[in-house]
Amino acid sequence: AAGVIQxxxxxxxxxxxxxxxxxxPIPRHDTVYWYQQGPGQDPQFLxxxxxxxxxxxxxxxxxxxxxxxxxxxxxxxxxxxxxxxxALYFCASSSTPGQTYGYTFGSGTRLTVx
Amino acid sequence: xxxxxxxSGPLSVPEGAIASLNCTYSDRVSQSFFWYRQYxxxxxxxxxxxxxxxxxxDGRFTAQLNKASQYVSLxxxxxxxxxxxxxxxxxxxxxxxxxxxxxxxxxxx
Numbered sequence: 269a270a271g272v273i274q275x276x277x278x279x280x281x282x283x284x285x286x287x288x289x290x291x292x293p294i295p296r297h298d299t300v301y302w303y304q305q306g307p308g309q310d311p312q313f314l315x316x317x318x319x320x321x322x323x324x325x326x327x328x329x330x331x332x333x334x335x336x337x338x339x340x341x342x343x344x345x346x347x348x349x350x351x352x353x354x355a356l357y358f359c360a361s362s363s364t365p366g367q368t369y370g371y372t373f374g375s376g377t378r379l380t381v382x
Numbered sequence: 383x384x385x386x387x388x389x390s391g392p393l394s395v396p397e398g399a400i401a402s403l404n405c406t407y408s409d410r411v412s413q414s415f416f417w418y419r420q421y422x423x424x425x426x427x428x429x430x431x432x433x434x435x436x437x438x439x440d441g442r443f444t445a446q447l448n449k450a451s452q453y454v455s456l457x458x459x460x461x462x463x464x465x466x467x468x469x470x471x472x473x474x475x476x477x478x479x480x481x482x483x484x485x486x487x488x489x490x491x
Contacts, residue, residue, distance in 0.1 A: 301478060310470060310481040311426065324477050358425055370416045370472075371479070373425040 270294055272361050272374035280380045281349050289344040289377045293361030299323070300342040301371060302334060305356040317342055349381045385409060386473050386482035394488045401458040403485050405471030408452065414474040415447055415454045420484065421467045430456060461489040 273292040281287050293300050299318045303311035304327075313326035317336035328334075331349075336342045346353060356378050362371035387406045395401045403417075414433055418426035432438045432445040432454065444457040454473075458465055466489045471482040 310483045313478050313480070316478055318477075326478070356423075370414070370428045370431050372428065376425050378423075 272359055272372055274357075274359050274374035274377050276377060277375065278378050278380075280382060282382055283349055283351060285349050285381075287346045287349060287379060289346070289357050289359075289379070291342045291344070291359030291361075291374060293340055293342070293359075294372060297361035297363050297372075298340065299362045299371075300336055300340070301360045301362075302328075302342070302344050303358045303360065303373075305358060305376075307355075309355075311358060314344070346379075351381050354379060354381045384483065385475060385480045386471055388469075388471050388482035388485045390483055391486040392488050393485055394490060395461050397461060397463060397489055397491050399461050399489075401461045401465065401487055401489070403456040403458075403469050403471075403487065405454045405456075405473075405482055406452055407454070407471075407473045409473065409475055410449075410452065412473045412475065415445070416472040416479065417443075417445060417454075417456045418470040418472060418481075419467045420470055426470055426481075458487075461487075463489050463491050465489050 275290045301316040302314040305311045314328040316324045320336045334344045356376045358376045360371040360373045417430040420426045430445040432447045438445045442459045446455045468484040468486045470484045472479040
């Protein structure tokens with residue numbers, strides 16, 4: 269069965285650089301969620317999209333932005349990277365309503381800022 | 383206070399024993415509760431969902447929900463070393479899930 273696809277799997281960037289993370293949801297899933305998980309931390313909700321519109325916003329820094337495209341894939345853009353942005357970034361997708369039925373996570377992108 | 387609380391552990395149990403993982407939540411209107419398993423460096427994997435008070439069994443896993451006490455638990459029977467992982471409790475909060483800090487389970491052969 270198709271899963272949530274994230275790319276790249278690993279990314280190393282220097283401070284103040286820009287990074288773009290991509291997420292391809294499970295086919296026919298209309299909602300995408302982005303989470304950030306620091307070392308030893310629980311996943312922290314960043315932002316979600318439903319039918320290409322932002323639906324909820326969590327603890328996403330102003331330096332980050334995201335969007336969902338017409339094919340339902342989503343991109344998380346991160347600018348002016350800081351050392352503290354080093355984390356695992358997970359994308360999850362669901363068919364509505366994900367908060368009722370749970371959602372499926374991708375394998376994640378490990379971002380290292382040096 | 384976090385919206386979803388879990389004991390961080392580690393919880394150490396011998397192989398074949400029952401592992402009991404607990405979670406409390408603060409939002410009384412929450413209706414959906416999930417347990418995810420996460421191996422180190424991997425993504426969370428949904429293993430159980432529960433929506434109504436009582437027990438729900440799936441193989442070696444049993445989820446228990448008590449909405450009056452705002453408490454949800456996960457029992458793992460006949461624990462195996464491969465069950466060693468971090469178990470995340472998740473609760474719906476509005477339109478997304480909020481996760482607890484996770485409990486690290488170690489099953490010793």
